[in-house]
Amino acid sequence: MNTHATASVDSPIAEEPDALTYYAFASEERPEAEAPKDLSTRRHIGEMPTVLAGRYRIERLLGIGGMGAVYRARDLLREQFGDPSPYLAIKTLTDDFADYPDAGALLYTEFALTTQLNHPGVIKLFEFHVDTASQRAFITLESLQGRTLDHTLKENPEGLSWETAQAITSELLAALAYSHRKGILHGDLKPSNIMLTPDGVRLFDYGLGRAQNGVLEGLPQISRDRFAAWTPRYAALELIEGGMLSEATDTYAIACVIYELCSGRHPYRRLNAKQARNMELDKQLEKPECLPEPCWKALRAALSLAASDRKIAVEGLAQAFETRRGSSLERYFGFFCR
Numbered sequence: 001m002n003t004h005a006t007a008s009v010d011s012p013i014a015e016e017p018d019a020l021t022y023y024a025f026a027s028e029e030r031p032e033a034e035a036p037k038d039l040s041t042r043r044h045i046g047e048m049p050t051v052l053a054g055r056y057r058i059e060r061l062l063g064i065g066g067m068g069a070v071y072r073a074r075d076l077l078r079e080q081f082g083d084p085s086p087y088l089a090i091k092t093l094t095d096d097f098a099d100y101p102d103a104g105a106l107l108y109t110e111f112a113l114t115t116q117l118n119h120p121g122v123i124k125l126f127e128f129h130v131d132t133a134s135q136r137a138f139i140t141l142e143s144l145q146g147r148t149l150d151h152t153l154k155e156n157p158e159g160l161s162w163e164t165a166q167a168i169t170s171e172l173l174a175a176l177a178y179s180h181r182k183g184i185l186h187g188d189l190k191p192s193n194i195m196l197t198p199d200g201v202r203l204f205d206y207g208l209g210r211a212q213n214g215v216l217e218g219l220p221q222i223s224r225d226r227f228a229a230w231t232p233r234y235a236a237l238e239l240i241e242g243g244m245l246s247e248a249t250d251t252y253a254i255a256c257v258i259y260e261l262c263s264g265r266h267p268y269r270r271l272n273a274k275q276a277r278n279m280e281l282d283k284q285l286e287k288p289e290c291l292p293e294p295c296w297k298a299l300r301a302a303l304s305l306a307a308s309d310r311k312i313a314v315e316g317l318a319q320a321f322e323t324r325r326g327s328s329l330e331r332y333f334g335f336f337c338r
Contacts, residue, residue: 048092051076052131052138056090067097068107068207072143088126092138104130104137105220110207111139112219113184121175123195123204146197149257153191159264162290166321169258171201173318176254179203180314183215185245189253190234191260210245233266237273238307248307251314255302258317262288267303277305295320 051057052073059072070091078086097103111128126140149168152160159165172194179186186193187208195202208230211219230239236252239245252273259267267285268276276282282305287296298320304310 053129087143089141107137113206113209119178146195148192149194150191157264165261169321175203177314177318183212185210232272262291
C-alpha cells in the first residue's frame, strides 16, 4: 500500500454502504475472534457514548470484525473553528474485548505499530485516547474514500487484467516491503484489509501485527494462544501449527492475495495451509493465465506451504512485479472509487 499522493484526511466519507470499510467484516469463512482465554477478571465498560472524549461525535458504524469496530465521526473541535470537513474515523474494540483489563494495551499496540510507518500505501493513524466516562480506548484515523479489495474480487470472479493486477500488486508489495524494512509485521493480510482509493492502495489493520526484535521493545505482544483471530486461509502453515509471526508468514499471505487478484480464485480452494498440505494441493497449483512466467516463478515460491521452501521475501516479489505507476492504475482507481 510508491510515490502517489495520500488521501485527504478531511475528505468526507462516501455515503454508499459498500463504499468504505476500515476493518475486516465478519463472515462465514472467518470464525469470530475468541476473547482472551486466561483472563478471569473483567472490568465494566460503559455503552458506546454519542461523544467520545468530549470531542468526537459518533455518526454511524462503518464496519465490525471479530475484535474491533470502526465508526464515522466528526471532530467537534475542528468544526468549532470552521473546518468545512471535520470528518475522521474512530476504531475501538468490540464489547467482548473491551471489558478485559489489558484491552487498552491491545489497541495501543496496533496504534504504536502503525504509527511507526510513514508511507503513502499505509493508512494514517492520528491519536490514541481513552474516554474517561466510558473507559473505552479508541484510535482516531484518517477517513478514506474507496472500497476494499474483497469487493473488487467479488465483482471480477475471473480475476483482473494483468495490467490492473500488476499495478495494484506493485503498490501493495511496496507498502508491505516498507513495513518489513521498518521492522513491522502485519499479521493478517487479506483482501478485506486492503483498500483501493482514488490515490492508490492502502494497507490497514495491523491489529494482529508484531514488531520484530529491536523495534518498540517492551510493547505488549499478542499471544495467539489467547487470541484466535487471524484468518485461516491466509495463514502460513507454520503459523497454524503454533509458530511465530514472521516476514515469511506475511509473504505467504500476500502471495495468496496476489494469486486471487490474477485468477479470481484462492490458490488452495479457500482451505487453510494444513488442509492444503494434507491434500497435496501445492502439487496442483496452476499459473494464472494472465501472469507472465517470471512473475509466476516468484509467486509460486511465495506460495510454498513449507517455510523452508518459501525462498523469497516480499522485496523479491516486489522486484518481480515492479511497474511504474501509469495511466492504467489511475483509470482503474478513478472508475472503481468515484
